[in-house]
Amino acid sequence: MNLYSTNKQSPEVSFEEAVFKGLPDDNGLYMPKAIPALSAKFFEGLEDMSFQELALDVTDTLIGDEIGRKDLEKIIYDAMNFPIELHQVEDNIFGLELFHGPTLAFKDFGARFMSRIMGHFLEKKQKEITILVATSGDTGSAVAHGFLGVPGINVVILYPSGKVSEIQEKQLTTIGQNVKALEIDGTFDDCQRMVKQAFLDKELNTVRHFTSANSINIARLIPQSFYYHYAWSMLHSDGKPVFFCTPSGNFGNLCGGLIAKKMGLPIDHFVAATNANHIVPDYLLTEKFQPKPSVKTISNAMDVGNPSNFPRVQALYGGSYDKINRDISGAWYTDAQTSQAMKEVFEKEEYLLCPHSAIGYLGAKDYLKNHAGKTGVFLATAHPAKFYDVVDKVLGGKVEIPEVLKETMAKPKNSVKMEASLDALKSFLMN
Incomplete structure (x- = not known):
């Protein structure tokens, strides 16, 4: 599997x-040079596969040339050792519950998979690495738990002070061991900027090996x-036609769906649903991508003013606005609309939604108004108790x-407060 940079100024790796x-x-993003199609046999047997079985086939198709199938099987079954559930909320609308992992959020899928992949490769290397990550909420706790105690790996997490939920903060500041939490006086975008600057700082990279x-x-x-x-295998x-509504902040979750479609999964359409940070929905209407300072909302994990994965969306479509617009619609909702949806769904269906999942529900429901006869799936990204x-x-x-x-809430918080500057982060990392 060869990968290129979306900025096309770095060699393939x-x-x-x-x-x-x-x-x-x-300063681009790595993308597969080619995305292979899954076999017809895979799709014929998809509805009879377990989640782990289909995950293994997808992974083997993508990276089987670098990791043998037996090793991939061990990685998949260890990382994905928790359930995934599809819940019918109302006619033609289903919530795909992705919050049954150890930190009760969809980020567990990516963090646990990545930690096992790194662990596999590190068995052959004998060096120490530092995981440097910015979080607007759930990424931090998922990464902290996913990498907890992994030999040869230190974890440094940056999060915006006062802009994550109390539970989210406790999940990433109480874990200890090889995990350090930095409480940044700024926004998520500041945290993300600091991480990118650290990656590109030559002096820092002579002292630490970052990923x-x-x-x-x-x-x-x-x-x-x-x-x-x-989800498609259970509903098709x-x-x-099955479409997906993905509540979106940094747009990694939507990219995952687009990769599935590129591999041959016949997803009918995607709805990218955001909160008041509606940079991508605006782009889908105007063809103008205009990052802005993020706005604080009750769906704080989506408070992103410059979605860093968006270049990947463009790369998957060769930069064609028309092709992107054909497959993806945008929608965004205010805090008042989000709260109202949470109330109505609970009153009518006795079903609890976190504010992010509520935005996904709204996007699916609104899309169905003009596209009757389809089945909508919204990604329920976090357990309501996390918010x-x-x-x-x-x-x-x-x-x-x-x-x-x-149990987590009862533990004392342990974080390092820091100004939103590369110099402050650099001083911490150098020492």
Whole structure:
């Protein structure tokens, strides 16, 4: 599997090189030079496969030239050792529950897969690496737990002070061991900028070997294609076209679906649903991509003003706006609309949605208004209890906190406060 940089100013690399390098020297993003199609046999037997079986076939098709199938099988079955559930919310609308992993968020798929992939490659190397990652919420806790105790790997997580939920903050600041949390006086975009600057700083890179566990790392992206195959396999038999609505912040999750489609999965359409940070929905209407400072919302994990994975979306379509626009629609919702959806779904269906999943539900519901006869799947990205402060306020005490979260909340927070500058981060990392 050879990968190129979306900026096309860096040499092609192998999958292993891309995983550990994280970011090309030209500040682009690594993308597969070719995305192979899955076989007709795969699709014929898809509905009879377990989630792990289909994930293994997809991974083997993509990177089987670098990791043998037996090793991939061990990686997949160890990383994906938790359930995935499809819940019918109302007629023709299903929620794909991706929050049954250890940190109760969809990021567990990518973080656990990536940590096992790195562990496999590191068995052959004898050196230490530093995972440097920015988080707007769930990435940090998933990465922290996914890499906890992995030999030869240190984890440094940057998160915006006061802009993640209390539970999210506790999940990434109480884990200890090889995980350090930096509380940045700024926004997620500041955290992301600092990480990119550190990757490109030559002095820092002589002292530390960095890689990233953000969705900018290709190893995080690949497993996000698995669950699109799984949901489609469970719903396509009635003959209705299946579309997906993906609540979107950094757009890695949507890229996973687009890769599944490129591999041959007959997904009918995608809806990219955002909150008030609607840079991509605006682009889909105007063809103008205009990053802006992020706006704080109740769906904070999607508070991204410059979605870093968007160049990958463009690369998958050869930069063609018309082709992108044919496959992807945009939608965005205010906090008031998000809260109202959470209330209505609970009152009518007795089903709890986190604010991000509620935006996915709204996007699917609105798309169906003009596209009757299709089946919509929205990605339910996090357990409602992870956003207890928001969900409890909207619904008035209807959320039960799982025991694993209660235990985490009782632990003392341990973070390093830091200004939003490369110099501050560099000083910490050098020492």
